[in-house]
Amino acid sequence: MIQLGLFVGPPKKEGQHGMAGHGERQDGSKDRRGSPVGSGRMPLSLVLLAGTSKAALASTLNLPFAEEASDLIGFLHGLDLHNAVYFGLFMGLLAFSTTTAMLLMREQKRSARMERTLRNEIAALRGADDLAALLMGSERQLLVSWNGRDGEPRFQGDPSIIGENAPAQRALAFGTWLSAADAASVESALEQLKDRGQAFRLTARGLGNRFIDVEGRTIGGRAILRLRDVTGDRAELLRTQANLATARSDLRSMTMLLDDVAYPLWIRDMEDRLLWANQAYLRSVEARDLDDAINRSLELLSAPTREEARRSRQAGATFSGRVTAVVAGHRAVLDVIERPTAGGCAGIAVDVSELEAVRTDLQRQMDAHVRTLDQLPTAVAIFDGSQNLIFSNAAYQQLWGLDAAFLASRPTDSEVLDRLRAARKLPEQADFRAWKADFLQGYRSVEQQQIWWHLPDRRTLRVVINPNPQGGVTYLFDDVSERFELASQVHSLTRVQSETLDTLKEGVAVFGSDGRLKLHNRAFADMWNLSSEMTAENPHIDTIIRACRPMAPQDEPWIDIRGAVAGLADMRMGLSCRIERQDGSSLDCTAQPLPDGATLLSFTDVTASVNVERALTERNEALERASRLRDEFVHHVSYELRSPLTNIIGFTQLLGDETVGALNPRQRDYADHIMRSSASLLAILNDILDLASIDTGSLELTPEIVDIRSTIEAAMRGLEDRLAESALKVVIDAPDDIGTFVADGKRVRQILFNLLSNAVGFSSPGQTITVSARKRGGEVIFEVKDQGLGIPAEIKARIFERFESHTLGTRHRGVGLGLSIVRSFVELHGGRIDVASAPGMGTTVTCIFPNERHETPSDGRSGQSALTPIAAE
DSSP states (O other): OOOOOOOOOOOOOOOOOOSSSSBBTSSOOOOOTOOOOTTEEEEHHHHHHHOOOOOHHHHHOSSSOOEEEEHHHHHHHHHHHHHHHHHHHHHHHHHHHHHHHHHHHHHHHHHHHHHHHHHHHHHHHHHHHHHHHHHHHTOOOOOOOOEEEEEEOEEEEEEGGGGGGOOOGGGGGGGGOOOOHHHHHHHHHHHHHHHOOOOOEEEEEEETTTTTEEEEEEEEEEEEOOOOEOOOOOHHHHHHHHHHHHHHHHHHHHHHHHHSSSSSSEEEEOOOEEEOOOOHHHHHHOOOOOHHHTTOOOSSSHHHHHHHHHHHHHTTOOEEEEEEEEEEEEEEEEEEEEEEEEEEEEEEEEOHHHHHHHHHHHHHHHHHHHHHHHOOSSSSEEOOOOOSSEEEOHHHHHHOOOHHHHHHHHHHHHHHHHHHHHHOSSSSSHHHHHHHHHGGGGGGSSOOOEEEETTTOOOOOEEEEEOOOTTTEEEEEEEOHHHHHHHHHHHHHHHHHHHHHHTTEEEEEEEOTSBBEEEEEHHHHHHHHHHOOEEETTOOOHHHHHTTTTTTOSSSSHHHHHHHSSSSSSGGGEEEEEOOTTOOOEEEEEEOTTTOEEEEEEEEEEEHHHHHHHHHHHHHHHHHHHHHHHHHHHHHHHHHHHHHHHHHHHHHHHHTSSSSSOOOHHHHHHHHHHHHHHHHHHHHHHHHHHHHHHHHHHHHHHEEEEEEHHHHHHHHHHHHHHHHHHHHHEEEEEOOOOOEEEEHHHHHHHHHHHHHHHHHHHOOTTTTTEEEEETTEEEEEEEEOOOOOOOHHHHHTTTTTTTOOOTTTTSOOOOOOOOHHHHHHHHHHTTTEEEEEOOTTTEEEEEEEEEEEOOOOOSSOSSSOOOOOOOOO
């Protein structure tokens, strides 16, 4: 039960104690609980409990003293009941109001305490905000925050950190103000921060060579990105670190570059110990790596050379010299440069062995050049830029009769001219000083000059003044006196030639490169009734043809003659034709190009020979019959020669196998030579027999299924020795599944063997011969292509003729039957052959065989090829 500290009672008068209060005695003393006695006030609870019994009241009020409780109860019972009720109600209302007021006052106090607390917190937050603003303003930085991953960014701070007058939103466009690598790193780290809350801190380099401290972390569910300008010592440290990294990268690049340098490079310390060397140095000393070279003390330079370099280094000078050393097991000449450094020295060695060899070779060539110039009949003198004589050949000394000692003293050009003038060996001049000054202008000229000197001794010299690129001139003195004499003699000979031509019965005319008549004899003019006035005007070939056409109206010979005379120079060729004139006479015309571009026409009267032509025709027919008899005789003799030749080959093989006894080396060589010669003779006989059989129509083909690739390889095996000896490579270009076709396998191999043999003969060592095979439509195509000299057009037209053999400058020799046999065999198979070649472009021979079914003739006549219908695949 709550006890209230409110006491009721009449007011206490001054000097009157009234009723003794609880806890206080009448003498004014206090009881042991400290409450005043006789204060005249009574708690409200006591009034409310007035009606209770004493014991209950004493128990309720917890009065310790029974008599005090008794007095109080007695006082309460002494009050009037109604008044006590009213008084109790009043006192209850008063207690309620008092309690409410006390509670209100308590709440006001609590509110005041809370307000003071909040004001203190506000003041502290304001202080913290001011402190944060102060701290943020103390350095250039920018804060970017996101409330949630997809929240709008909030910018706080100084946006000038990313650029002058730049908006704060540009801070998130990292590529516009950071280097590319750093921008990518920041973007990746920011994504990790937003997605996973992974904090980061890194230093990025701005485009203005500034460093930005970038820090990201999460605070209270927000992602915070802090951009701070790095300044002061830390910025200087970062710049130093960047410069150090750049220097290290440059050093690494330089080291890698020096490792690729072909010249040995090295670095030594003050004690002459090897610190570093490039790969060329390690290869030169045959070391695995730098540690191997250091541990084994492998040195490129000899001890005396290193000692001399050490003395130069101690004197603070750079050592430079040409020394001999062993480089990778070979002796070489090196130009060595070793320069002292702060911690030792650095050196390089350049291999000049080749340079020395080139210099020696150059000196040898110069000596040979001097010897060659000494052998020339043209006098040569070379003066340098100072106009001193530095070279003269023997012809120069002989031409001018100068003393060798004088020439060896390197006289000036002016001194030489003065001496020659004194000896009256120069052209006579009225003003020699001016003439000499004009002659010496050649030193300041850039073009070659040519002048003529007519000497007092009636000699004529052609003088060529050729300026040298390095300064000075080269004089060439050519005595052309004999040339003038020869020109005079030529003129005389020309006149003699004209007189000689006039005595000829054949009409001769020479036309120049412009197509005009230059020279003719009387027989030409008389033969075509040309007047002397017309020929004196050097008429054009067209004018001559118009004058001659009435006597010989045919058009074709005159067109050919005009083309031979007035055609293009590189297309003019020799011409022979026959002209039938109106008077019944016949003329043979021959046009022959001359070396100077002119054309010689000769007309010969062959009227008498035409009459003999018919007799010759009859004789030719007789000769053709004799030729057929010859072919039959050759065919018969070839068959008769094969038997003894086969015996010779057999006995030679028997001797070569040494089954009848051992042979000495010379006998073995003779046997091999007999074997090769017999085989060549047998091949020739076989070719002759094949051609004879073809001519007589007795050669038959034996059709069979021919494997294309195996046939090519079999043909190659017959030429393995020649291929190895000539260092040639044969490439087979055929699909793996090319399969087979129906043909005479022996003849196909013979065709490929002859084509390969021909290609080997006209190929140079190291070249490649390609044998290709293809199936296209109903045909099988073989191609043999070489990289040889090629075939000129005039020879290409005759390569398939018999006994036509052209070496074309190679060592290939033959009787000229191989390609003729190839064409005959291909045509017997019903195929065709084509040759594509040009000088310098190689030769490609293409053989095309039919790949289809053929019916076998029922009459069995020989001389016709018949392929049995067998599947080709």
